[in-house]
Amino acid sequence: MSQFVEFAGNNAMLFVLLAAIVAFIGWTEWWRFARPYKEISPAEAVNLINREDALVLDVREDSEVKSGKINGARHIPFSVLKQRVGDLAKYRDRAVIVSCGSGLRSGQAGDILHQQSFEKVYSLKGGIAAWQNANLPLVKK
Template sequence: MQQFLEFFGNHPGLFIALGVVVALLIANEVHGNLTGGKRLTVSEAVRLINDRDPIILDVRTPADFKKGHLLRARNAPLTKFDEHLGPIAKDKDKPVLVYCALGSNAVTAAERLRKLGFAEVYPLRGGLNAWLGANLPVTTK
């Protein structure tokens, strides 16, 4: 404990920086939960897919979609998002899983879907990168 106090006394700037980083991480999580609703982890998304058969929307570019996407996913690029909503507009009571590469664009798409009246919209936390990081399958078909 004495060494810790001595280190703290010699390097207060490092502890201030650590406090700022922790505060920013917490603020980011709180902001995401307040604006984007509940973001699903990969395991929660798998459970949703297996139990409730959601609509799955990939908001990445068509080129990225062709390289690999979740099974049964529909491509609805964020730049032309509203044009791709026609086929799913009648299923507003069905849950929707939205993902992108990292997760930030999925939150934006989820907000737009909620404004259009979709009842349950869940962005995938970490996006396709988190999905692949969990060694889950993707398809190119």
């Protein structure tokens, strides 16, 4: 035991760095389980759409949606979601899959929906990019 204490004393920076890394990993894992929405893959999203009639909410901006969106998706740009979340009130009891370009904004949108009492909120992991990488179709309208 005394050798360990001596080693730790001689390598204090190493132990501080180790503690920081462990704390960061712990925080990320805690956040992954504590967030109010669940990240799902494109395949899991397809299952939710087909089995639970999930609503797909596309929060990309208008210019991004021109390249295509998931068939049946409801489009509300993230920049106005807080003001227009009331438009989605009738979907409060349904599963809602939020999608964006890469998966970053959909998580933030998931937080907004959860604050408005949406219980079954999912974020499309990787966004529309992951959807396309899975060779799933987009529609242009």
